[in-house]
Amino acid sequence: MQKDSCVKCLFRMGIAIFISYLSVAIALPVISVYVGQKLGLPNWMGGLAVGIAFISTIFSRSYAGNFADTRSTKKCAMLGLVIYMSAAGICLASACPGLPRPAAYAILLCGRLLLGLGESMTLTGIINWHFALIGPQHSGKVLSVAGMAMYGAFAVGGPIGLTVYEDYGFILLMGLSLILPLAGGGLLANARAVLPEKKTAPRKSFLRIIHMIWQQGAVVGLQGVGFAVLGAFISLYFKSNGWPYAGFGLSCFGFGFVISRILFGALPDKIGGVRLAFYSLAVELAGQTLLWLAPDVYTALAGSLLTGLGCSMIFPAMGVEVVKRVPSELRGTAFGGFAAFQDLAYAVSAPLTGGLADRLGYPVVFMVGAIAAALGILFTISMRMESTRQEPVKEY
Numbered sequence: 001m002q003k004d005s006c007v008k009c010l011f012r013m014g015i016a017i018f019i020s021y022l023s024v025a026i027a028l029p030v031i032s033v034y035v036g037q038k039l040g041l042p043n044w045m046g047g048l049a050v051g052i053a054f055i056s057t058i059f060s061r062s063y064a065g066n067f068a069d070t071r072s073t074k075k076c077a078m079l080g081l082v083i084y085m086s087a088a089g090i091c092l093a094s095a096c097p098g099l100p101r102p103a104a105y106a107i108l109l110c111g112r113l114l115l116g117l118g119e120s121m122t123l124t125g126i127i128n129w130h131f132a133l134i135g136p137q138h139s140g141k142v143l144s145v146a147g148m149a150m151y152g153a154f155a156v157g158g159p160i161g162l163t164v165y166e167d168y169g170f171i172l173l174m175g176l177s178l179i180l181p182l183a184g185g186g187l188l189a190n191a192r193a194v195l196p197e198k199k200t201a202p203r204k205s206f207l208r209i210i211h212m213i214w215q216q217g218a219v220v221g222l223q224g225v226g227f228a229v230l231g232a233f234i235s236l237y238f239k240s241n242g243w244p245y246a247g248f249g250l251s252c253f254g255f256g257f258v259i260s261r262i263l264f265g266a267l268p269d270k271i272g273g274v275r276l277a278f279y280s281l282a283v284e285l286a287g288q289t290l291l292w293l294a295p296d297v298y299t300a301l302a303g304s305l306l307t308g309l310g311c312s313m314i315f316p317a318m319g320v321e322v323v324k325r326v327p328s329e330l331r332g333t334a335f336g337g338f339a340a341f342q343d344l345a346y347a348v349s350a351p352l353t354g355g356l357a358d359r360l361g362y363p364v365v366f367m368v369g370a371i372a373a374a375l376g377i378l379f380t381i382s383m384r385m386e387s388t389r390q391e392p393v394k395e396y
Contacts (some may be wrong), residue, residue: 006134012187013130017149020184021123023084023177024115025157027091029235029250030165031112032354035234038170039101042196045235047354052109053345058117058340061207064124065336069329073129074193076332080121084181087115109188115342120336122181123150130334132139132194141167143316144265145365148258159247164236165359196329210337212325215383216318219277222376223314224345226288226307226369227349228254232350234291234304237362243297244355249304255392256308262314273317276385278380280317281373284310287372292363292385303366311375315342345372 032046068076094104123146130142164173210217234249267276287306294300317388319338326334350370352367 004136006141009130009191009222009269010141012151012191013126013142014145016184016187017123017126018153018184019187020081020084020181021150022157022160023088023180024119026152026161026164026173026180027088027177027328028154028161029097029158029230029247030161030170031108033162033235033239034165034170034231035105036376039105041101041105042354043358044351044354045105045231046234046236047350047352047357048107049108049112051117051228051347051350053112054228054343056113056117057343058116058347060117060120060337061124062333064120065333067121067129068124068128068196068332072193072196073125073332074188074191075125075133076121077125077129077188078185079117080125081121081181083114083118083121085178087091087111087118088174088181090179092171092178095174105362119179120343123339124127124332124336126281128192128335129194131331133192140268140316140320141265144261147312147315148261149187151257151261151312153254153301155251155258156382158235158250158254158285162247171199186273187254193384199384201317203364205331206337206354209326209330209334213322213334213338213380214341216273216321216392217338219281219368219376219379219383220315220318220338221279221341221342222347222372222379223281223284223311225349226284226366227311227373228308229353229365229369230291230304232354232359233362233365236357237291237302237365240362243295245297245299252301252304253308254310256305256310257312258308259345260309260312261316264388265316267313267318268320273321274380274383276317277314280310280312280386281376282310283381284372285370285377286310288366288373292370294363 028050031119032051035046035049036040066074092107094107094111127142127146131139134142141325155351166175231250232254235246238246238249284307287310288305290299290303294303322334322338323331353368356364
C-alpha cells in the first residue's frame with residue numbers, strides 16, 4: 001500500500017475505534033459508582049460489574065479470532081459494533097423504574113457480559129482487518145494507532161461519562177453509549193473487505209497457539225492490572241478522600257497513554273519489545289506507587305499520568321513479537337489469545353481488589369497494581385536473560 005493510502009487507512013481506523021470505544025469509555029468509571037450509590041451494593045459487586053465484561057471477552061477471543069481468520073475480518077468488526085449497541089440497550093434497561101435491586105443488578109451484569117463479546121469481535125476484527133489492508137510490516141503502526149484511539153477514548157470519555165451521569169442520569173448515559181457504535185461503524189462501512197487467506201497447513205489448536213505466545217501475553221497481563229484497578233476505582237478513590245477532579249484521574253491516564261504512543265511509537269522496532277517493556281513497567285510501577293501513597297489530589301493525578309505513560313507501549317511491543325511468531329493465516333486467533341491475557345487481568349483485578357477495598361480502603365488497590373508491575377519487571381528480566389543465553393545454531 002502507498003504511503004498516503006496507508007496514512008488515510010490508519011486515520012480512518014483510528015477515528016472509527018475512537019468513536020466506537022467511547023461507548024465503553026463513558027460507562028467504565030460510572031459502573032462502579034452506579035452499583036455503589038444507586039443500587040447500594042458493596043464495592044466487590046461494583047468491581048464484578050466492571051470486570052465481568054472482560055471475563056466474557058476472554059472466553060470469546062478464540063471465537064472472534066477464528067471468525068476473523070476463516071470468514072471475514074470486516075464482518076467480525078461490524079457484528080461486534082452491533083453487539084456493542086445491544087449491550088448498551090440491556091444496561092439501559094437495568095435502570096427502569098420499579099425494578100427490584102437484585103433484578104436491576106442482574107440485568108446490568110447481562111449487558112456487561114454482552115459488551116465483552118462485542119469488544120472481542122470489534123477489536124479483533126478491526127485490527128486484523130487493517131493488518132491485511134496495510135500489510136503485516138506495518139503491524140506496529142496498526143497496534144499503536146488502535147491503542148491511541150482506545151485510550152484517547154478513555155481520556156475523553158471518563159469525564160464525559162461522569163458528567164452525563166451526575167447531571168442527567170444513567171439512562172441518558174447508556175442511550176449515548178448505544179448510539180456511538182453506529183457512528184463508528186458508519187466510517188468503516190465502505191472500506192474494502194479482505195478475503196481470508198487459504199490455509200496452507202493443518203490448523204493448530206487454540207492451546208497450541210497460546211503456548212507459542214504465553215510469555216508475551218503474561219507481560220501484557222501483568223501490565224493490565226494497573227489499568228484495571230485505576231479504571232474501576234479511581235473515581236471512588238477521589239470521592240472517598242473528598243478530592244476534586246474525579247473524572248480527570250482517567251483523563252490523565254489516557255493523556256499519558258496517547259502521548260507515549262505518539263513520542264515512542266517506533267521504539268519496539270528500534271530497541272526490542274522486551275527491553276521496552278522493562279522500562280515501561282518501571283514507569284507504571286512508579287505511577288501505581290504514587291497513587292497508593294498519594295497525600296493529595298495532585299500526587300494522585302501525577303500517578304495516573306505515569307501509569308498511562310508506562311502502560312502505553314507494552315501492548316504494541318509484545319504484539320509485534322506475536323505477529324512475527326505466527327503464520328499469517330493464524331494471526332487473528334493468535335492476536336485474540338494474546339489480548340486475552342490482558343482481558344484476564346482486567347476481569348480478575350477489579351472484583352478481587354474491590355473486596356480488599358471494602359476492608360482496607362481504596363489505596364490498597366493501587367498497591368496491588370504496583371506489585372503486579374514489579375512482577376512484570378522480573379518477568380522481562382527473565383525473558384531477557386533467556387534471550388541472551390540462546391546461541392545461534394551452526395550447521396555443518
